Amino acid sequence: EAGVVQSPRYKIIEKKQPVAFWCNPISGHNTLYWYLQNLGQGPELLIRYENEEAVDDSQLPKDRFSAERLKGVDSTLKIQPAELGDSAVYLCASSLGGTSGPRRQFFGPGTRLTVL
Amino acid sequence: LAKTTQPISMDSYEGQEVNITCSHNNIATNDYITWYQQFPSQGPRFIIQGYKTKVTNEVASLFIPADRKSSTLSLPRVSLSDTAVYYCLVGDNQAGTALIFGKGTTLSVSS
Numbered sequence: 001e002a003g004v005v006q007s008p009r010y011k012i013i014e015k016k017q018p019v020a021f022w023c024n025p026i027s028g029h030n031t032l033y034w035y036l037q038n039l040g041q042g043p044e045l046l047i048r049y050e051n052e053e054a055v056d057d058s059q060l061p062k063d064r065f066s067a068e069r070l071k072g073v074d075s076t077l078k079i080q081p082a083e084l085g086d087s088a089v090y091l092c093a094s095s096l097g098g099t100s101g102p103r104r105q106f107f108g109p110g111t112r113l114t115v116l
Numbered sequence: 117l118a119k120t121t122q123p124i125s126m127d128s129y130e131g132q133e134v135n136i137t138c139s140h141n142n143i144a145t146n147d148y149i150t151w152y153q154q155f156p157s158q159g160p161r162f163i164i165q166g167y168k169t170k171v172t173n174e175v176a177s178l179f180i181p182a183d184r185k186s187s188t189l190s191l192p193r194v195s196l197s198d199t200a201v202y203y204c205l206v207g208d209n210q211a212g213t214a215l216i217f218g219k220g221t222t223l224s225v226s227s
Contacts, residue, residue, distance in 0.1 A: 004159070040219070041219060042203055042217025042218050042219055042220055043160065043217045044217070045216075091159050091160075093159065104162045104165070105160075105162065105215070106162070107158075107159025107160050107161065108159050109157070109158055109159055110157075110158075110159055112157075
């Protein structure tokens with residue numbers, strides 16, 4: 001079974017430029033998460049989708065960040081314009097919905113963004 | 117969501133048993149305890165999850181006392197490849213809500 005796929009793995013851009021990250025979750029997983037991870041810190045949630053609906057985006061900086069999950073499968077996270085402080089690893093995770101009890105989250109390898 | 121406290125770092129040698137304790141004094145009735153492992157340049161990976169008493173799988177054991185205010189992840193006979201960051205998370209995640217990761221415990225295993 002294929003895991004969570006993310007691309008690109010690495011991205012270097014100059015500040016004020018736009019950037020986009022793509023995520024393809026595990027087949028059949030209807031819950032998708034985007035996290036941000038700074039060096040030496042644990043992942044922090046940016047947005048969570050249940051199918052195509054964003055059900056928790058309270059931590060997403062909406063002035064520059066946007067996300068979409070058309071058709072409830074793969075997802076794109078965009079930053080426009082990027083700032084120096086956005087340099088971090090962006091992780092995508094997915095989980096199987098409809099299960100009783102806590103859900104196991106499966107993470108992709110992440111995209112390491114460097115803003116110069 | 118309950119806050120967790122765990123040691124910033126731990127050192128061990130190959131072949132030893134490692135126990136990482138996590139405190140979660142404000143754990144709620146519906147909360148489960150979940151541990152994730154993260155290697156450099158990779159996303160976190162699920163290790164084990166439990167609600168009470170003891171849970172064991174092929175890679176670890178999780179001990180949870182009756183009051184559930186703490187938990188201990190036990191890694192038997194660690195190897196160099198167990199060097200990683202270990203995160204303790206508490207939450208019910210009933211509706212798929214994301215769990216809150218702290219800084220985790222960096223485990224360093226030496227030969």
